[in-house]
Amino acid sequence: MLQKEVQLAVEKGEMLPLMEEFYTIQGEGYHTGTAAYFIRIGGCDVGCHWCDVKESWNAELHPPTNTDLIVANAKKYADTVVVTGGEPLTWDMTLLTSKLKVQNLKVHIETSGAYEVSGTWDWFCLSPKKNKLPVQSAYDIANELKVIIYNKHDFIFAEEQAAKVNPNAILFLQPEWSKKEEMTPLIVDYVMNNPKWRVSLQTHKYLNIP
Ligand SMILES: C[S@@+](CC[C@H](N)C(=O)[O-])C[C@H]1O[C@@H](n2cnc3c(N)ncnc32)[C@H](O)[C@@H]1O
Ligand SMILES: Nc1nc2[nH]cc(C(=O)O)c2c(=O)[nH]1
Numbered sequence: 001m002l003q004k005e006v007q008l009a010v011e012k013g014e015m016l017p018l019m020e021e022f023y024t025i026q027g028e029g030y031h032t033g034t035a036a037y038f039i040r041i042g043g044c045d046v047g048c049h050w051c052d053v054k055e056s057w058n059a060e061l062h063p064p065t066n067t068d069l070i071v072a073n074a075k076k077y078a079d080t081v082v083v084t085g086g087e088p089l090t091w092d093m094t095l096l097t098s099k100l101k102v103q104n105l106k107v108h109i110e111t112s113g114a115y116e117v118s119g120t121w122d123w124f125c126l127s128p129k130k131n132k133l134p135v136q137s138a139y140d141i142a143n144e145l146k147v148i149i150y151n152k153h154d155f156i157f158a159e160e161q162a163a164k165v166n167p168n169a170i171l172f173l174q175p176e177w178s179k180k181e182e183m184t185p186l187i188v189d190y191v192m193n194n195p196k197w198r199v200s201l202q203t204h205k206y207l208n209i210p
């Protein structure tokens with residue numbers, strides 16, 4: 001395809017800058033411990049200084065990939081697909097999610113919610129970031145709210161975000177990986193004192209799996 005055609009296809013969400021895809025165990029949040037096929041889409045402008053996939057940020061490093069190909073791979077492995085990134089809502093997710101639904105796959109997203117919601121989601125994991133807060137529609141449809149705890153102020157941020165999210169969202173506090181020795185005990189205390197919250201750990205990193 002010509003470069004212009006590729007660009008247009010990406011704009012329409014027919015192609016997406018694919019960084020990697022892998023079959024693994026969901027490591028975080030509500031669905032922890034369950035098998036899922038992960039699709040990691042490149043591109044993110046949010047800029048979290050502790051981000052554990054900074055290689056994803058520059059979309060130009062990741063080849064525009066036809067969504068039909070992504071879906072064909074996904075359906076070979078699992079009945080659940082997790083779309084992550086980068087920030088997947090940088091792109092129009094309408095086509096990808098409708099094609100995954102045609103294959104009867106359950107479609108989950110990991111997102112900061114910083115950009116307008118596109119696509120249809122069976123599970124919407126919202127992980128808000130201070131530098132680029134979620135749009136209202138993300139708060140409205142979130143099934144879980146997963147706040148990363150890097151320092152003590154993040155508990156205040158977590159309560160502010162819990163006040164904005166819809167009342168059915170399940171609330172999680174997850175230690176930032178490099179600060180986990182310091183923050184995990186504080187999270188444990190916080191959850192015991194404020195039991196509307198649950199603990200989420202990045203269990204895949206303890207298991208040494210992707
Ligand atoms: C890499 S992000 C990609 C999806 C989306 N951009 C987002 O931030 O939700 C996937 C998940 O990992 C979390 N995360 C990223 N870096 C982390 C770290 N160093 N420690 C703990 N969680 C982290 C994010 O908050 C998010 O919930
Ligand atoms: N196993 C595993 N679980 C995850 N849950 C969210 C992840 C992500 O990077 O979005 C992730 C990931 O990278 N690996």
Ligand code: SF4
Pocket residue numbers: 044045046047048051052053054056085086087112129
């Ligand atoms: S929004 Fe997600 S992908 Fe983007 S920098 Fe933050 S953690 Fe990384």
Ligand SMILES: [Mg+2]
Pocket residue numbers: 052053
């Ligand atoms: Mg990850």
